[in-house]
Amino acid sequence: MTNQRLSDLFEQMADIMEILDEDRFRIATYRKVARAIADCPQDVAQLAAQGRPIELAGVGKSSLQKIHEFVHHGAVQAHQDLLGRIPPGLLELLNIPGFGPKSAAAVWKHLKVETLADLQRVIEDKSLETLAGFGPKKAESIARGIQFLAAAGHRIRLAEALALADLIVGQLRTCPGLQEIEVAGSLRRGCETVGDIDLLAQAADGGKILEAFTRLPGVQRVLGAGPTKASIQFAWPEICNEIVQVDLRIVPAESFGAAWQYFTGSKYHNVKLREIAAQKHLKLNEYGLFAAGTSAEKSSAKKPSAAAKSLAGRTERQIYQKLGLAYIAPTLREDRGEIERAQKNKLPLIVELKDIQGDLHMHSPASDGRHEVAQLVEAARRLGYHYIAISDHSQSSAIANGLDAKRLRASIDAVRTLNESLKRFTVLISSEVDILMDGSLDYPDEVLAELDFVIASVHSGLTGPRQRNTSRLLKAMDNPYVNCIGHPTGRMIHVREPMDLDMELILHRAAETHTAMEVSASPLRLDLNDIHCRQAIDAGVKLVINTDAHDTHGLGQMSYGVATAQRGWATKADVLNAQPLRAVRAWVRQKRPR
Template sequence: MPVVNADIASELDKVADLLEIEGANPFRVRAYRQAARLVGSLPRSVAEMVAAGDDLDALPGIGQDLAGKIALIATGKHLPLLDELEREVPPGITALLALPGLGPKRVHALHEALGIDSIDKLAAAAKSGQLHTVAGFGPGIEARLVRALAEGAGQAQRVKLATAEQVAEPLLRHLRGADGVLQVEIAGSYRRRRETVGDLDIVASAEPGKPVMDRFAGYEDVAEVTERGTTRSTIVLRNGLQVDLRVVAPESFGAALLYFTGSKAHNIALRQIAMARNLKLNEYGLFSGAKRLAGATEQDLYERLGLTMVPPELREDQGEIDASRQKRLPHLVTLDDIRGDLHMHTTASDGHDSILAMARAAQALGRAYIAITDHSKHVAVTHGLDAARLARQIDEIDRLNAGLKDFTVLKAIEVDILEDGSLDLPDRILRRLDLVVGAVHSAFDLPRGQQTARLLKAMDNPLLNILAHPTGRLINARPGYAVDIEAVMRGARERGCHLELNAQPDRLDLNDTSCRLAKELGLKVAISTDAHATTQLGHMRFGIDQARRGWLEPGDVLNAASLADLRRMLRRDVPAV
């Protein structure tokens, strides 16, 4: 059975979690974390690399020992180190990591102080008020944990879009190779590009009597076939993801794709429009009595209902029906609109590749400019830059730009916003930069008003241009910190600042709702990869997905502008228009 990169990254992250819970050397933990992040972002299958005999230790930051472990996982074998760690760590303890605010260090502290090794024991300790006796656990985190447990935290989670993509796309290619298959598409929340996916819905059309279901059920990554029929089958993949396949006649393919793409609310709105015209809309087509009026394509269905076709990302019944009827649908931003990337890291801090390597990789993707935004010094684990090291990097970039053709590297920094709202580096060095990106990496637990004031104060500094990952959330791992995001957006607009949509699949921060609010407020958004390696520059597409769900058009996106226009919009004394 194939082992996808997400599987390997998950195993490496699990090793890092267990090592950290045991209190292992932080540098060893970090090596596994970085390896997981690198593997998860590689565009090529690691299993294919191993099969081809490629040297994995040629990957940045991967030594010979770690390369051997990755190869072992990629070939479907158990990692002895992981087996050993799982024997040493109580089996219920890793489930605690799914709870908000509980990283490996806090889980280790709970286990050491109170012997907590399961969600049930945590719930009992929280209920009895024992948690605040553990260092680092105040009333705030205790209350959040109690609330999270009451809301079902720790139960099965939806799969991140990027993880689902790694298993969905090979399955889609497998089905397209089936004898007699005419069309196959993934529908559901995956097609709407939601940031997480509960399961996969696949719609296909095929010639009569062809063995499509046999090919589906026989896919090598199938763990279980739970339903088998001539028009519908359900499988569960090895990673636990459920997949439903529906096979329809070609004349119904568009109707089935529309129906199973959803959302449910969007479909109900369309059916109501059909009913008002004395028509019937279902997964087989649009009918007047027994006569099929449309169904082969989604385009025909929308047109028959008096609408322009709604892009899948907008199908949430949040105003898209009226916009379609009035021909006011936005011309959504696409990957081709992106001219540059304004957030990435190099070997100067916690990245894997040099400035030149990042520049060449970005140029190969069609970008005209990038900003190098290594970390500032506040978070020690990132090996961030102080003023002296940043000054040397500024000179390095100037020398590099002198030799580049039709491409520009912008001098920048991801500077930490400290708890009091000040910036981690002095203004005298920040003034030498083309761009300053500010970010919160500490004191996530501040009250909402204080956290909001912190961000607004940071933006009071006229040298700050973009607020990165504005809520600090990590999907399925950490909720965003308490903040009045609308107040932050209004404050940014008033000050001539911009907000980032961080395209890292673990973040996708801003969310789609906040993107739409930014558009309504006239606040431009920078869609940035936050890449820590050349392989992560391709994450831009996930940011584009999120931006489209937020109704953003090219004019709403800071880095869809030319370099000259970007420089103008970065000037704090010139409002962005």
């Protein structure tokens, strides 16, 4: 649980020492220790507390001493000393993408920048761009980085929010008397980031559940606790570094569906539902659906008196039904046309996790994957899949140990041999081939022709101008062997901005060339995002929802991609890997020269 915190501490010591221009061997050592702790599967602090040996590569005696110090005193003197030597606001600057300790040292030393506000000032008065090593271009990119940071706010990524919610719900489920507990809010709608976590519960004795909630391990602060609601600040560093607000409401059974609907939102969806209710002379709120003019409406308190008779409220379905609407799945509730469709009973039949037949993007140890193909097959079988594609990196991705044509051929042979021994399961041989700067591909066509499925991805030069980025993708799609564009915009949530692309042009060409667009299910990517998914479907483009797994655990992240595709209104027919293998093969054949 504290591995991350310990690792961050060593990383921060290295950062500060780098700002102070101290011995670079010690800096490198601290960074190595930080990584070793972060990668260690055991809880290092726990080992230390129990007096058990800690065996981490590159961790020497003095670092071990610091780990023990942290476990026993909750702080490390050397870290405290370093903190005392720099202005406290300086470390915040390191969160700006592309702004490292050397930059921080330079602006501190030469421009007396000590805070984010100071940095913004020297960008505005242009003194930053005159500083050696900066220049107008870098200053502009830093300004964008600051904006990006501000926009990211304190929202946490979907996968982390779900993991935190699962942890909390799992513990509350053990409370006696709990009858039902559900997640609401943007988390239930599958939004890519989540501001806070909303939970609803129904219980014989709500007070007991709320009390247990405010005393959960991980509670940093109780923000408020009343008879039917409590709010906490919760942290669980093993899952996520942020502190998250979690609200729990206790709701009676007769209005559970109404509350669940209300607190799931979105705000805009709910506004429209209330308008529809009003047109029918009804009133909708978190307690239920009521006839307008009953005491529910007249009462100054929002909560209806016993006299107000609820027309619906026990389930969400009842509410939608009484409003004359088909049931709307939570991932669609954004007021993006779903209500009008529900009125005509013409909602899209959105793709579901159970529809997924295979995963067409994953890495084996031949490039940068951690598990052997046979292990990936096993894991995919457990998920109920019928096929996977092994898509290792191509030669230009040197950092990811990309394969040259010779190593790729060896991979092809190995996969073909493995396939002969498999029953009712197929491993396709693929490649995640790099799209080079000029839009050409990292393998010649005769190599690509040997593959069953080709993903083309951009891994470098993502910050280029729109026109160049766009033409790179257009040219790649024109290649008859390219079946899919991998993680099309290259964005990483809270880490890296998307490439500047003319998405309309790209999607038009994708439809024309029979090239699918990937929805990367990797929680950091979710790329295409929901908006672009919808745009792709409207343009007649097929989607492929892939995990881009680098180990068997990664294969289990498909649900995040499915949620994103659902939010983009994708049906089963829109998703290539929701089809049987022969349909995938036919799709590939359609584009290839005969």
